Amino acid sequence: MMDGGRGADGERTEDGGRRTEDESPALAVRPRRLRRTAALRGMVRETRLSVSSLVYPMFVGETGDSCEIASLPGQWRWRLDDLERGAARAVEMGVPAVLLFGIPSERDAVGSSAYARNGIVPRAIRALRRSYPDLIIMADVCLCEYTSHGHCGLLTDRQEVDNDPTLPLLARASVAYADAGADVVAPSDMMDGRVRAIRSGLDAEGFHEIPILSYAAKYSSAFYGPFREAAQSAPQFGDRRGYQMDPANRREALREVRLDLLEGADMVMVKPALAYLDIIREVRDLVDVPVAAYNVSGEYAMVKAAAMQGWLDERATVMEILTAIVRAGADIILSYHAPEAAAWIRDGA
Numbered sequence: 001m002m003d004g005g006r007g008a009d010g011e012r013t014e015d016g017g018r019r020t021e022d023e024s025p026a027l028a029v030r031p032r033r034l035r036r037t038a039a040l041r042g043m044v045r046e047t048r049l050s051v052s053s054l055v056y057p058m059f060v061g062e063t064g065d066s067c068e069i070a071s072l073p074g075q076w077r078w079r080l081d082d083l084e085r086g087a088a089r090a091v092e093m094g095v096p097a098v099l100l101f102g103i104p105s106e107r108d109a110v111g112s113s114a115y116a117r118n119g120i121v122p123r124a125i126r127a128l129r130r131s132y133p134d135l136i137i138m139a140d141v142c143l144c145e146y147t148s149h150g151h152c153g154l155l156t157d158r159q160e161v162d163n164d165p166t167l168p169l170l171a172r173a174s175v176a177y178a179d180a181g182a183d184v185v186a187p188s189d190m191m192d193g194r195v196r197a198i199r200s201g202l203d204a205e206g207f208h209e210i211p212i213l214s215y216a217a218k219y220s221s222a223f224y225g226p227f228r229e230a231a232q233s234a235p236q237f238g239d240r241r242g243y244q245m246d247p248a249n250r251r252e253a254l255r256e257v258r259l260d261l262l263e264g265a266d267m268v269m270v271k272p273a274l275a276y277l278d279i280i281r282e283v284r285d286l287v288d289v290p291v292a293a294y295n296v297s298g299e300y301a302m303v304k305a306a307a308m309q310g311w312l313d314e315r316a317t318v319m320e321i322l323t324a325i326v327r328a329g330a331d332i333i334l335s336y337h338a339p340e341a342a343a344w345i346r347d348g349a
């Protein structure tokens with residue numbers, strides 16, 4: 001029968017159809033019961049954002065005035081004497097940590113200003129420390145902002161990035177930052193063996209207690225575009241695919257993470273975050289150290305651009321993104337939205 005065993009009048013029919021006036025059996029399982037009110041939803045929420053897991057990346061320039069970064073609306077390249085002001089909102093909102101990127105006045109082939117004792121990052125660390133004794137100050141360790149060619153390491157005569165001679169320079173930079181008062185060093189260069197080199201460099205200078213947050217699974221990503229404009233660190237030729245990871249690879253990320261842990265990394269990072277949530281989850285399941293995820297410049301810029309057009313609700317979008325990153329398994333999130341996100345979290349968004 002076309003109507004499934006029911007007579008045209010709704011009466012039970014001989015082949016077992018039901019009367020329409022019968023009570024349908026109660027649905028035993030109704031997930032919607034726990035979504036009825038905001039309080040209920042709050043009680044059963046599986047993932048909670050916490051201000052204490054946020055890190056705010058900041059740019060500090062050696063020369064020039066403080067200015068807003070065109071490709072990262074709302075983010076600034078700070079002059080040294082404005083840096084304290086730049087960090088004020090994050091600190092006020094309870095963001096516990098900043099990550100510093102230096103933009104030097106001089107660049108050369110060997111990235112000298114990356115490891116100069118009185119370079120822009122050591123000076124920035126000292127300035128911030130004076131104002132904010134309890135702030136966790138992380139320093140990004142890489143050569144790309146400091147080399148004239150814009151690559152993350154030294155070059156061979158054949159213009160290829162030369163891994164091993166780069167390692168002592170990364171260690172020197174780390175020591176300079178630790179000496180200035182950094183709480184954490186975060187190597188982002190993707191040279192092989194750099195965690196070990198940095199660990200022994202730090203230990204040799206007595207900085208046993210300074211942890212390394214390694215950008216362990218750092219992909220060669222188009223999402224770094226706005227950062228490179230901000231840091232003026234785009235490679236002058238070629239690209240970073242010879243040292244950063246291929247976005248197509250998952251197993252390789254786990255290998256990178258394992259290696260960095262063997263070399264002495266205290267925390268590991270996955271970067272970028274949004275297109276790599278699966279990698280965050282896999283890394284979280286693999287290791288027992290804290291896992292960080294970097295919600296990078298391009299991810300910020302996309303949200304900003306759409307919000308500025310009125311196409312997305314910035315607050316709701318950011319909270320959803322951060323929740324997804326935590327749900328994927330990140331303990332720590334680096335985000336340019338950190339100060340606003342902290343305010344929204346405290347607000348109970």
Ligand code: PBG
Binds near residue numbers: 140223226240296298
């Ligand atoms: C330096 C570095 C980069 C980022 C963090 N550290 C750029 C790159 O690798 O090209 C990207 C951060 C961002 O996009 O927000 N090597």
